[in-house]
Amino acid sequence: ETGVTQSPTHLIKTRGQQVTLRCSSQSGHNTVSWYQQALGQGPQFIFQYYREEENGRGNFPPRFSGLQFPNYSSELNVNALELDDSALYLCASTPSRTRSTDTQYFGPGTRLTVL
Amino acid sequence: QQQVKQSPQSLIVQKGGISIINCAYENTAFDYFPWYQQFPGKGPALLIAIRPDVSEKKEGRFTISFNKSAKQFSLHIMDSQPGDSATYFCAAWDYGQNFVFGPGTRLSVLP
Numbered sequence: 001e002t003g004v005t006q007s008p009t010h011l012i013k014t015r016g017q018q019v020t021l022r023c024s025s026q027s028g029h030n031t032v033s034w035y036q037q038a039l040g041q042g043p044q045f046i047f048q049y050y051r052e053e054e055n056g057r058g059n060f061p062p063r064f065s066g067l068q069f070p071n072y073s074s075e076l077n078v079n080a081l082e083l084d085d086s087a088l089y090l091c092a093s094t095p096s097r098t099r100s101t102d103t104q105y106f107g108p109g110t111r112l113t114v115l
Numbered sequence: 116q117q118q119v120k121q122s123p124q125s126l127i128v129q130k131g132g133i134s135i136i137n138c139a140y141e142n143t144a145f146d147y148f149p150w151y152q153q154f155p156g157k158g159p160a161l162l163i164a165i166r167p168d169v170s171e172k173k174e175g176r177f178t179i180s181f182n183k184s185a186k187q188f189s190l191h192i193m194d195s196q197p198g199d200s201a202t203y204f205c206a207a208w209d210y211g212q213n214f215v216f217g218p219g220t221r222l223s224v225l226p
Contacts, residue, residue: 004158033213042121042204042216043159056213090158104214106158 004093004107012113013081021076021110023091031055032074033104034066035090043090049074050096078112086114118142119207121217128224134192136220138205141186145207149214150179150190153202162203163190195224 005024013019025032031050035043045058049068063079072093078085088111092104120139128134138148149164165172165179165188172179178191192199205217 040219042119042206042218043214045213045215048213058213092158103161106160108156108158 004091004105006091006107006110008110010111012115014115015081015083017081018077018079019081019112021089023074023107025072025074025093026105029093029095030072031094031096032068032072033092034076035092037088037090081114083114086112118215119205119217121205121220123220125221128195128222130195130197130224130226132195134195134199134222135189136203137187137189138217139187140207142209144209147208148181148188149206151204151206153204159204197224197226200224
């Protein structure tokens with residue numbers, strides 16, 4: 001059973017650019033959630049995808065968007081990057097649309113630095 | 116908007132000691148409270164979780180105590196080991212919000 005993988009590991013962008021982060025969910029999991037973790041803070045929920053549809057969104061502007069593919073892998077896209085977007089971006093998968101007791105399996109994250 | 120408060124921010128404990136991390140929440144709609152452990156360079160991993168109809172849950176050296184009336188819950192790590200050194204996050208779940216995490220506690224267990 002493969003775990004959650006994310007790519008790239010690290011990324012450096014400049015303000016105003018666009019970035020795409022990728023996540024492969026754990027085998028058998030059809031739900032993917034994305035989180036932003038600023039340095040020294042807890043993860044903040046960005047949005048969740050279930051069977052290719054957005055299934056919940058946190059308090060993030062529309063320039064944060066996502067996709068989920070038929071194989072349940074997912075992308076996080078951020079347009080018009082701002083300095084405050086510098087953070088660790090975490091992807092988590094669950095075996096179904098999140099119920100409270102479903103264990104979320106987190107990937108190692110992508111460290112994004114915006115200069 | 117911090118919906119889950121966590122303290123202390125950092126904690127240093129001697130090997131064999133008890134580590135205690137506290138969390139508090141306001142939203143009474145939260146109905147599931149997990150704790151996550153995160154090592155440097157890794158994503159958070161579920162450690163232990165509790166529902167509000169239970170006052171205590173123990174798994175090995177890890178215990179959650181839950182006080183529904185006070186809207187507080189805590190993690191106790193008994194016989195703390197250097198390998199427990201990590202950042203710990205409490206979280207709460209409310210359908211529609213997904214998980215809301217606390218700001219984290221950095222635990223250092225001295226050998």
